[in-house]
Amino acid sequence: MYKSRTHLRLLKEWQPVDAVIQRLEGTGFDLVHRINMDYRTTIDFLLALIDHYSVDLSCFIIGDQRITPKLDDVARITGFPIDVLPVLGRDYKANECPDVCNELLLSPELLHPKKRCDVILRKLLPFKNILPVLVGAGLDPYVRAYVLYVIGCFLTPPRGHSSVPCMYLSLLRDVDAIRNYAWGAALLCQLHHSMAEFKRAMIDGKNPQVMSFCAPFLTVFFYEHIPIIPCTLYDVDIYKENFEERELFSIFPLMMGWSHAVERKSKNSYIKKKREEFDVMLTNENIVWQPYARLPDNFLPHYLVG
Template sequence: MEQQLLGYEDTLYILDRTEHIAGRFDRVVQFVHYCTSDLAHQAEFVTQPLEQIRPYLRRGGFEYMACIVEFEHDLPLASTLIERWRPEPHTFQLSCRKMTITLQDVAYQLELKIDSDPVSGCICGWEQQHQGRTIEELHQQLLGAISGPDDRQSQIRWTVKLTWFHNTVCGELEQDATVERLLRYTRRYIMKLIGGILFPDASDSRVHIRWLPLLEDLEMCGGLSWGLTVLAWLYCQMCCATEHRQCNLGGCINLLLSWAYHHIPLLRPDGFDTCRFLLVERWVHYLPDNAKGEGRLRNYISTLNGIGMLNTPYADLQLIGLVPLMIAEAEASAAVVCPLLCFAIVEWHQVDRVVHQFGSLQHILTKPLNIDKMHKLNGWFGRDEWFLQLLGGWHELWNARADHRLHIHHHIDLRPSLPYMVSAVGAHGVVRSG
């Protein structure tokens, strides 16, 4: 295998002294091969929902997610982007500047809420946190069935195989199905969406039961900031995927790829020029040729090495009239430096490093917030705790996010200013993009 250096190893941030996947071409190729089998395995369990449950999906805030279950992943592109991801600033290191996926992107791409309470709860300790009900009782009450030991990762870890939800959901519903039957069917389907589309992890085809209690009241569920949590989970999974020893990629890959198609026009597939909302639905019928993974990987690396200035995609006149009022109103709160929360996961929304994505001139960067301690915990600490209390300080920061909103002054010319370019000169006398 060719040992081709990518050319910027000396600028890498290495989280907790962990070797980054970037640096040699053969490492990224290996990552593509693993992702090809694992991501395809996860997504194959999610199918289009029955019309009978769409009203309930709408109540829970997941109706539009059912529109993208046929989204095919361009795995070489996903791998190329991961190779450019830097865990410390939470940005992609591109030749022209840094970029990242923001709350604004989540709102536009997925139409998920980004401006309400975070999705949280507990991982264990069910009786203490859910009115004395055991996990088996929650299973039976909310789903109408209990997964067996062979359908879980282990006897004590309630990480259930997606095949169990697939096998219990895919049957037909009676025309005169009761409300309770429809609700249970809907919850099973949402668990498949969570494990296969929105929050897949590197386990390849399992979903943790932590999400189930959130689906008990669909009205309350629909009021949560699922977009915030999707982004926190994706950040966490991408940070994990940068490690050289990590072979799988989790997170909402649909969001990652649709973000790249919209922000970097040279990556867009041909023939998909019609804008629609939600934006991720634009690419649903694109069928990438993942069989030619290594060759396409080389092309994507070459493309990212040569891109120049990029425009702000959401200023496109074609989007006027397509964007719902709810998204337009939420966008005002997207340019904010704040924590991203998902149960025990804490990531950081460092949009002060990418203000050009909002149409403003990039100011001189300061050192990014160090959240290595939270990364090392890997989202599994405090298993019996109620995370809204255990991470109360981080939730208070989220609630006070309006105090940390950036003042965006729109500019036509977004080229870096001279003071910024001077500040970006590195120790070796080379101007680094930012």
């Protein structure tokens, strides 16, 4: 059974309080809670996309055209920064991790019993219960825990579903500096790395099962560029003038509008398609090369405008 390691339903368990959202303003992490966590990711669609992915060219081949998500797509769809410092965490040694967790997350008990350099995602959940009196530096461990949780569930989900590497904590020490890292670039890097890894395993006949990338981002990218797909699956046509929810698709970040519209439509009109049926839609003629032309000039907030 194929699985995507993007855990929107796990994210649904943690709705951050206003104080945390305010501390994370301008980081992209402050926007994640606005996504509809019931958003449907179609595994057969992801498998069809992997069939069209070229490991050598790091892009998708649709017909005779090359198409691939770029940093600008990440910014518009997710709201994560793309053009600041690289996300290069420190690889802590196993004997260092308890002290790091104790300092930055107030407890060494969050570590995986076998993977001593990983934090167990579910052990971060108690941090969602914040005392109202906490302000300033007292709030920092709760902010770090939420960011780490989003990284493991959504941004760069690891192949193992239950934990997230401690290395990210080195980037979260200064909570006010979280906005200085290109988390969107990390998302894109993980996408291509995981796509290539999965495709190579398929070519080698290893029958891989887990896709460890931000699947909601990739699906929205292709919904934007090949609109016949959401139109066929969910009866969502963003180019139809009298489409009742058209305004949702001009709200920043684009993933928010798509997640809410698709989920509402899927309850009533979702049409399940097999993997092979998506090939009929993945053609040159169906590609829209400039889908963002409909967006206003001030669509991106200031922190994403270079």
